[in-house]
Amino acid sequence: MTITQQISDWFEHFHANPEVSWKEQQTTNEIARILTEFDVPFKTFDDVTGVVAEIGEGESIIAVRADIDALWQEVDGVYQANHSCGHDGHMAMVLGALSYLKEEELGCKIRFIFQPAEEKGNGSNAMIDRGAVDGVTYMFGIHLRPQEELPLGKASAAIRHGAANFVEGTINGVDAHGARPHQGNNAIDPLLAIGQFLKTVQFSPYEAYSAKLTSIQAGGESLNIIPGSAKFGMDIRAQANDVLQQLQKRIDKGIAQIGELYDTSIRLEWTDYTPAAEVSDEAAAIAREGIINVLGEQGLAPDVVTSGSDDFHFYTIRNPQLKATMIGLGADLGPGLHHPKMTFDRGALDTGAEILAETLKRASFTV
Incomplete structure (x- = not known):
């Protein structure tokens, strides 16, 4: 089976089996099953969901994060878990990047963080508290973007999220x-x-x-x-x-x-x-090189500035020495993120996996 087909199959599975924040047990089990099949070492946790895996060798470490939770929202009159923010695609792309890289020569270790509870805004803190970014120099993420931000065939080296707070x-x-x-x-x-x-x-x-x-x-x-x-x-x-x-x-x-x-x-x-994004110029420069290598100069878009938020940025707020950026991927996504009927061009997932793989490989020889 080709990596492209694997990415599609992984997406279909995660899309059909959404789980809300802190309850992503079956999602965690499926990621662990895939990693076991790949013979990639990983660890899970007794007290929270999520998986951390590593490939490569050396003392230096870079990392990539995939969020794994779904939203709880009304779909066709029924409240249910629903992947309307693209996390099913993010998991598929990060697993795809791992597939592209696991037989490649790398400059250091690459850590794959499959993080729970992004939608609750505190899953990243749980991973930080459990050592997921200990020793990490560079960190990357990826997020599908709405049509009004990025068209299909374009990617940006950074998403400059805003800060958010929720009040009850x-x-x-x-x-x-x-x-x-x-x-x-x-x-x-x-x-x-x-x-x-x-x-x-x-x-x-x-x-x-x-x-x-x-x-x-x-x-x-x-x-x-x-x-x-x-x-x-x-x-x-x-x-x-x-x-x-x-x-x-x-x-x-x-x-x-x-x-x-x-x-x-x-x-x-x-x-x-x-928190609002704290983007590393060095990390964004490496991501730009990765995007250009896959899409060409015409595929590189300016940084995305959005009032949306993502708990990815706790990784840098709590670890100021960490150089991080989140890649934005155009995928003809509409009507919008968090819309119960959100859809996108699934062909973009393989493109995103290739961009991540190229970015991570380049970063591995930078540290």
């Missing part, structure tokens, strides 16, 4: 009968005020940022009850880490004031922080 909030007022609102404290009132407040938070127009409600739960089936409690969620983003920190401070202060105004208790929990 609870409002505690007092229930009351609909005929006697003065006896209660309607949780919906401060909830609506929070939605309006977020629209008033402003920074310089030269900064990219956003703050919005993404989840609201209040009231029940009985419409004659004024609800005293509510829950909400927010998605907060900025292109720069310092702007995100300023956003958090303004939101904390503003929502505290709303709680005082409506005489309700509002509790916020900042649940998942993902």
Whole structure:
């Protein structure tokens, strides 16, 4: 069987068997099975999902990361695990790169990190805590990009993600009968005020940022009850880490004031922080060479700048000496990432695997 066919088969398997963050047990088992078949040494973990494998020899190490989890979302009226962010393709491409490289002469060890829970924003931290990047000099990732960012046949040497933070909030007022609102404290009132407040938070127009409600739960089936409690969620983003920190401070202060105004208790929990990209010029230069070798000069696109986020960047935030970049791959992807019916040109997966293999091989002779 050709590597191209293997990549296609791997993708089909992962696509048909999605698993959400921290529950990627069968995905982990399948990756381990493939690595065993290849006679590639690897390790798994007793307390988290994910796999770390190595090929090559020497004291120096470079690495590549594939995210392995799926989203939980509604598809055709049913909530289910769904690979609508391309992680099924990422796994197939990284395994494909391993296939292209495992019989090649390499300049050092190459570590393959199959990481859980990227969608939760903290899977990379679990891998870091378990030594996955110990001793690593260069690190690479790859991500399928939407049509509006990269067309089919193009690739970029870096994705400059923004920073993101997710917030869960609870409002505690007092229930009351609909005929006697003065006896209660309607949780919906401060909830609506929070939605309006977020629209008033402003920074310089030269900064990219956003703050919005993404989840609201209040009231029940009985419409004659004024609800005293509510829950909400927010998605907060900025292109720069310092702007995100300023956003958090303004939101904390503003929502505290709303709680005082409506005489309700509002509790916020900042649940998942993902930092903005810290791109290494050296790593990006090697990725550009890899892209040009596979696609030619015409296939190299400028760096992708996006307000989307990825926990890949914790690897460099926590290890400042690590030289890292994430390659962006055009694949005619639409309607968009996280859309329940997201599709892309699957022929791009072999191209991505070749770019990764060429990039990793070049990097192995650089350290």
